[in-house]
Amino acid sequence: MSGSGTADAPEPIAADEPAVVLLSGGLDSAVVLAWMRRRGHPVVAISFDYGQRHRFELSCAARLAEIHGVREHRIVPIDLRAFGGSALTDDVEVPKDRELDDASAIPVTYVPARNTVFLSLALALAEARGARHLAIGVNAVDYSGYPDCRPEFIAAFERLANLATRDGVVDAAQGRRHFQLHAPLASLSKAGIVRLGLELGVDFASTTSCYDPTPTGAPCRRCDACRLRAKGFDEAGVEDPALRRD
Amino acid sequence: MSGSGTADAPEPIAADEPAVVLLSGGLDSAVVLAWMRRRGHPVVAISFDYGQRHRFELSCAARLAEIHGVREHRIVPIDLRAFGGSALTDDVEVPKDRELDDASAIPVTYVPARNTVFLSLALALAEARGARHLAIGVNAVDYSGYPDCRPEFIAAFERLANLATRDGVVDAAQGRRHFQLHAPLASLSKAGIVRLGLELGVDFASTTSCYDPTPTGAPCRRCDACRLRAKGFDEAGVEDPALRRD
Numbered sequence: 001m002s003g004s005g006t007a008d009a010p011e012p013i014a015a016d017e018p019a020v021v022l023l024s025g026g027l028d029s030a031v032v033l034a035w036m037r038r039r040g041h042p043v044v045a046i047s048f049d050y051g052q053r054h055r056f057e058l059s060c061a062a063r064l065a066e067i068h069g070v071r072e073h074r075i076v077p078i079d080l081r082a083f084g085g086s087a088l089t090d091d092v093e094v095p096k097d098r099e100l101d102d103a104s105a106i107p108v109t110y111v112p113a114r115n116t117v118f119l120s121l122a123l124a125l126a127e128a129r130g131a132r133h134l135a136i137g138v139n140a141v142d143y144s145g146y147p148d149c150r151p152e153f154i155a156a157f158e159r160l161a162n163l164a165t166r167d168g169v170v171d172a173a174q175g176r177r178h179f180q181l182h183a184p185l186a187s188l189s190k191a192g193i194v195r196l197g198l199e200l201g202v203d204f205a206s207t208t209s210c211y212d213p214t215p216t217g218a219p220c221r222r223c224d225a226c227r228l229r230a231k232g233f234d235e236a237g238v239e240d241p242a243l244r245r246d
Numbered sequence: 247m248s249g250s251g252t253a254d255a256p257e258p259i260a261a262d263e264p265a266v267v268l269l270s271g272g273l274d275s276a277v278v279l280a281w282m283r284r285r286g287h288p289v290v291a292i293s294f295d296y297g298q299r300h301r302f303e304l305s306c307a308a309r310l311a312e313i314h315g316v317r318e319h320r321i322v323p324i325d326l327r328a329f330g331g332s333a334l335t336d337d338v339e340v341p342k343d344r345e346l347d348d349a350s351a352i353p354v355t356y357v358p359a360r361n362t363v364f365l366s367l368a369l370a371l372a373e374a375r376g377a378r379h380l381a382i383g384v385n386a387v388d389y390s391g392y393p394d395c396r397p398e399f400i401a402a403f404e405r406l407a408n409l410a411t412r413d414g415v416v417d418a419a420q421g422r423r424h425f426q427l428h429a430p431l432a433s434l435s436k437a438g439i440v441r442l443g444l445e446l447g448v449d450f451a452s453t454t455s456c457y458d459p460t461p462t463g464a465p466c467r468r469c470d471a472c473r474l475r476a477k478g479f480d481e482a483g484v485e486d487p488a489l490r491r492d
Contacts, residue, residue: 106412112412124329160406163398
């Protein structure tokens with residue numbers, strides 16, 4: 001795992017090795033995409049059409065992929081709705097006006113094993129494309145308490161990736177780590193992410209965070225994701241252009 | 247991880263906790279399904295329609311699910327063909343008559359990150375269904391050298407599963423391991439798997455192993471999977487009923 005644990009600006013060194021970036025269309029993954037592009041990586045972006053009620057994010061992902069000149073953008077259909085178990089995919093109310101510091105329980109918006117499924121598919125794509133780098137916008141400071149956003153999860157996945165794959169095994173035999181999982185936002189506050197995004201020129205108007213937006217992407221302003229985002233923009237002292245959508 | 251490292255007969259104790267079993271329709275997963283049912287687990291079976299050229303295996307999986315009285319059988323479409331990189335999904339010749347002890351290279355039938363993707367989806371289903379047990383028919387004795395069949399991969403996935411999920415985190419806080427990944431065939435020879443299957447009453451005629459069968463499931467008899475299977479039946483001294491298909 002690299003990049004996490006620091007709030008450093010991205011290294012200005014160009015890295016010409018291709019990277020797979022998980023791109024949801026949200027604020028965090030947009031900043032990660034810009035960060036990887038600034039480092040110089042050619043990027044293959046991967047998004048998931050998983051039956052999420054906030055499908056508007058996929059149009060944001062497509063727009064961001066275009067803005068940042070990705071080499072390929074793949075939207076993978078994977079119907080997690082068929083399994084059930086989450087307010088993000090089922091016919092269950094998205095909680096509103098929840099206390100953000102209520103860490104007593106993982107909320108009903110948790111989707112079982114979501115980041116494990118997404119990273120596994122990103123890993124399959126990375127190996128098929130010869131990419132050693134994977135990047136994901138998880139954050140464990142201003143977040144909803146999902147277990148698969150924590151640094152220990154990211155470290156365990158990187159370890160698994162290098163045991164699970166041909167490329168991982170071949171490089172391990174030479175004493176090298178093949179797959180590197182980048183989580184550059186892991187220890188940033190939401191305001192820190194907004195500031196990093198501004199520095200990297202991210203078009204926040206092309207991002208969405210709301211779990212329960214209108215079909216045209218107007219945010220509800222009351223779900224966890226909206227409130228964490230608002231807190232970030234407030235603390236960074238800038239206006240959120242996504243609030244202008246209606 | 248449990249069950250691996252021993253060639254013991256399954257415990258006769260009924261376990262009433264539900265389990266998710268990865269069911270390809272092959273010989274190994276059929277034995278694992280029978281083993282979990284003999285232990286007493288109510289089973290949710292999961293199969294994958296991933297663009298494999300040997301799609302005949304899905305009809306075997308459905309038949310096995312019926313024979314063994316699973317509670318639910320879910321066939322998940324996930325198009326790994328879109329990523330490419332394998333003779334099992336691409337328009338690349340399946341190797342025939344390869345030396346089985348040629349461990350110098352992982353063969354072209356390797357599918358990038360396949361078992362990681364499959365186990366991730368099985369984990370999502372398990373958490374959504376309240377199942378603590380996952381079972382997979384990997385084997386690292388008479389096998390094709392795939393990295394994601396090795397015991398160290400299985401152990402790393404079990405560890406990840408307990409970090410990645412709500413149920414894993416809740417139980418870890420109580421000092422308990424939630425998800426258990428069973429790989430009962432891990433250290434058996436192919437002949438040992440055949441013998442265990444006979445003991446458990448597995449209907450081998452309802453299984454398939456060939457990577458390149460005819461549409462009606464007649465095996466090619468020359469790919470790695472056919473030859474490993476033939477070696478197993480030979481050494482166990484029994485006839486393979488699947489050879490009667492044409």
